[in-house]
Amino acid sequence: MSGTLLPHGLLDLTLARASARLEAVAYHNIRRIALCSARRHAHQSVSLENLTAPEGDHSLYARRQVSRQRASALAAGGLFPHSQDRPLTELEKRIAELKEAPIAETPQDSSIPAYSEAELISMYEDLLAIPAAAQEQERTAQVSDTEQQNVQATVRVAIEALYAHEDPSTIPSDAQSQYTAAIIKLREIVEALESTRTQSDAPLVEVSILSTEEWLSLVQMCVDEQDGQAAETIIELMQRSGTSVPEAALETTMSLYANVGDVANTERLLANFAGQSPPERLRDLHVKAHIRAIEPRTFPTHALSVLHDYEGRGLPAPQRSYTRAITALLTVRSSVAEAQAWDLFAHMRYVAHPVPDPYLYTLMIAACGSRIIAPQPARALDLFTEMTVDKGIPPTAASYTAAIYACAMSGEKLYVGEAFRLAKEMMDGHRDAYGTPAFVPDRRTFSALLEGAKRTGDLAKVRWILAEIVSESLRAARGDVQDAVVVDEKIMTHVFHAYAAYKPPFNRANTVLVDSDASANQPAATSASQEDVPQSDSPSTSTEQAAPQVPVALTSHFTSLLPQSHPEVVGEARALFARILNDAAPALSSSLHSAEVADSSMPHAFQHVTLSPRLLNAFLSIHYTHALFDEGAQLYRTIFTELGVDKNAWTYVEALEQAAYARKGERKQALKFAREVWEEFCGAEEKWRRREETAIKLDARLIERAYVAMIRVLSLTGNTREGVQLVRRFVERYPPDIVKRANPKLPLRSTRTVLEAPRPLVRLVSPTDLPDNTVPPLLSFPELEMLHHKLVAKSDKESIGYLKYVCMSYSGALRRRKEATLHAKPAKDENVTSEPSSRS
Incomplete structure (x- = not known):
């Protein structure tokens, strides 16, 4: 049968x-x-x-x-x-x-006996419902203690056997003395054996000085004491005695070197004991040592060379080695490194491992939501479908979160809706007999959903997600839930960004004012629309600029109705910020606002929020969008000082851009505010150019935005001469010549078609699709167009000619850089490990 x-x-x-x-x-x-x-x-x-x-x-x-x-x-x-x-x-x-x-x-x-649903649940619960997580933690703790005790006991037995004709009690009980005494006695025995073999010319015969367990225990004790040389000595003595060296001994010793990035000792150990065909685990540790040896966010050239060298020898490294290399590439935060990660992923499936494991699938799905290269939500969904449907790999909470994040980062309503659909499938598609979901959303899941909601300006979903997180944190405080998601700085940053992107339905500029005598003749729809508007928001003039500033009543209670006007948006944001100060920094809660924030229904729900520059920038962006200009400028001057938080580059850039796009009636105040911010930015820029340790982090695109915003402010306020001087200053610091210098192409990025080479043979990112994120700061005509118009109005031909020269110089330099990048040949120097810095 x-x-x-x-x-x-x-x-x-x-x-x-x-x-x-x-x-x-x-x-x-x-x-x-x-x-x-x-x-x-x-x-x-x-x-x-x-x-x-x-x-x-x-x-x-x-x-x-x-x-x-x-x-x-x-x-x-x-x-x-x-x-x-x-x-x-x-x-x-x-x-x-x-x-x-x-x-x-x-x-x-x-008849066949009938079982009720409760009896069936109880039956399966007895068979299958095992507390795996709790048992695993307890088992891990017990194993670690038990293993250490077993190692010590085994070593003690070995020492007693080695010193059988002496007094082993004279040896100290500390670990170093134990394995040192064992090494001394083992060396004497091995030398005696070698001399005997030399005299008799007998072939090498394995002599069991110690058992395999005792050899391994000695090696493990040396590794626990971080003594790699002693561990290697024991392995050498094992080999000289004729005993076959177990793979576990080499792996344990090599892990000690690989974890600290000691490439020299790792390769020496491989050469002396592993031979020409090391096992998979040792190959993985070899790659790990090269990755750990480099600085963070550095292109792992040597690790990739080791991977391809093993491929050329017909010994492909295990899949975890490729995962390590891809992870290191994705952490570089460079377009070239991310393209290389995708190419290595395709190459691995072609030459070594056709089916990735769930962890690598999740890693590549998350990489589809890149901030360096444009997000690729379609590719993320394809990989997720391939993993779960085509390959039959069960999804995990991390894979769901990665797909949700990739769809949310696109900012398109279609894919953001797909992200929420995946979240619903994650919660409802995998439930047990009790209805409990198999996958519980964590902080990353909520952050991904908030990312998508804020990019589409969906404040309703953002408020709902925030309420869910708060309620879960409160249940955790009562002890009903373990490992619950709490409101932190990242989540509140997303929430404030959503308030800034929200467009309230009521627009004062579109309101039609009527006299009291003619109010009776108004249609019913107009009267109804006016009744929906709060009294505090009713305009007294026909324009937004002439309307008086409406006082905002701060409250800690929120209604189900979304904010209907700009002041209501600011009011809700201030109430949330007051709650954060009340829970996270009670001593500072009264420094900005005197709002009543006591609410027994939310006791310390925001106590885990950290006051960071990113959070304060998000809170400021709400005032830049929904409040009057003076209110946002005054908050910029006070909030960082009173809360003791340092400003970052985004603080200056966003403040300058707010001044650059101020309304016509506010340009005088905008110029004054912009000069204050520009003075602070210039000091930060000088520190960055001198590469001081206390300098804030700047990049080429932020520098461009800051200069363009200040030039626009000066142009709109009639200070064209000062604007031209600022352009000259920019050209002097960041000349066009540095733009035309293309980065050298790495040998791994060669596009020559071959069947065998120490580089990826299959590519997913072509050179024409690869963005260059190392271009130095430059200026183009759209950025200087406002200044050009003002100069034309003043008939300043000399300045107009200079602007034309600047724009053409940067445009030509950028074109030459692109041509040089596309036609570049791989650098002969294989030690090129990173791209040149964009600093001048």
């Missing part, structure tokens, strides 16, 4: 019931004989003998009657109806014997 055998009990019950029903329908006259013959095949011969015709009756009718009786008896008991023509096999006997018990024990009219 082929296939999977049924359980004996189930097979017995099925055959017995089938036989019993056949008897009841077709063989009423011989029921007793059939039941007896059905119980055991061994009894069938006896039963058939009793079915012979009476003596003296040799008629044709009698012989037919006996034939029918024999056939019915065989049919009643026969899983193998033709087996009586030959001796019974052992399998037939066992099946026939198993059939006897259910027929004897179960009445013929009995």
Whole structure:
């Protein structure tokens, strides 16, 4: 028989019931004989003998009657109806014997027992519902303690055996003294053996000085004491004694070197003991050592070379080595490194491991939401479908979160909706018998959903997600939930960004004002629309600029209705910020606002929020968008000082851009505010150019935005001469010549078509699709267009000519850089490990 055998009990019950029903329908006259013959095949011969015709009756009718009786008896008991023509096999006997018990024990009219849903749940719970996480943690703690005790006990036994003719009690009990004494005695024994072999010219014979367990315990003790040289000495003595070196000893010692990035000792250990074909685990540790040896966010050139070298030798590294290299590439935060990560992923599937594991799938799905290269939500969904549907790999919470994040980063409503659909599938698609979801959303899941909601300006979803997080944190505070998500700085940054991106439905500029005498003639729709507007928001003039500033009432209670006007948006944001100060920094809660924030329903829900520059910038962006200009400028001047938080580059850039796009009636205040911010930015820029340790982090694009914003402010306020001087200053600091210098192409980025090479042979990112994120600061005509218009109005031909020269110089330099990048040949120096800095 082929296939999977049924359980004996189930097979017995099925055959017995089938036989019993056949008897009841077709063989009423011989029921007793059939039941007896059905119980055991061994009894069938006896039963058939009793079915012979009476003596003296040799008629044709009698012989037919006996034939029918024999056939019915065989049919009643026969899983193998033709087996009586030959001796019974052992399998037939066992099946026939198993059939006897259910027929004897179960009445013929009995029915199959019915189980309720609660009984079934209880049954499966007893069998399958094992607290795996708790058992795993407890098992890990017990194993670590037990292993250490076993190692110490084994080493002590080995020392007693080595010093059997001496007094082992004189050896100190500390670990270093123990393995040092063992090494001394082992060296004496091995040297004696070697001298004996030299004198007798006998072949090398394995001598069991210690057992394998004792050798491994000695190596483990040396590694625990971070003494790699002692561990290598023990391995060398093991090899010299003729004992085969176990892979575990090499792996344990090599892990000590690989974890700290000691490439020299790692490669020496491989060369001395592993031979030309090291095992997979040692190959992985070799790659790990090269990755740990480089500085963070550095291109792992040597690690990639090791990977491709193993491929050329026909010994591809394990998949975890490729995962390490891809992770290191993704942390570089460079377009070239991310492209290399995708190429390595495709290359790995082509030459080594066709099916990635769930961790690598998750890593690449998350990489689709890159901030360096444009997000790729379609590719993320394709990889997720390939993993779960095509390859049949069960999804994990991390894979769901990665797909949600990639879709949310696109900012498109279609893919953001797909992100929320995936979140719903994650929660509802994998539930147990109690209805409990298998995947619980964590902080990353909520952050990904907030990322998508804020990019589409969906404040309703952002408020709902925030309420869910707050309620979960409160349940965790009561002890109802373990490892709950709490409101932190990143989550509140997303929330404030959503308030800044939200567009309230009420626009004061579009409101139609009517006289009191004509109010009776207004249509009903107009009256209804005016009733929906709060009294505090009713305008007194027909323009936004002439309207008086509306005082905002701060409250800690929120209604289900979204904010309907700009002041209401600011009010809600201030109430949330006041709650953060009240929970996270009570001493500073009254420094900005004197709002009533006491609310017993949310006790310390925001206590885990850290006051950071990113959080304050997000809070400031709400005032830049929804409040008057003076209010945002005043908050910029006070909030960082009063809360003791340092400003970062984004603080200056966003403040300058707010001044650059101020309304016409606010440009005078914008110029004053911009000069204050620009003075601070210039000081930060000088520190960055001098590469001081206390300098804030700047990049080329932020510098461009700051200069362009200040030039626009000066142009709009009529200070064109000062604007041209600022352009000259920019050109002097960041000349066009540095833009035309292309980065050298790495050998791994070669696009030459070959069948075998120490680089990826399959590419997913072509050179034409690869953005260059190392371009130094530059200026183009769209950025200087406002200044150009003002100069034309003043007929300043000299300045106009200079602007034309600047724009053409940067444009030509950028074009030459692009051509040089596309036609660049790989650098001959293989030690090129990173791209040149964009600093001048």
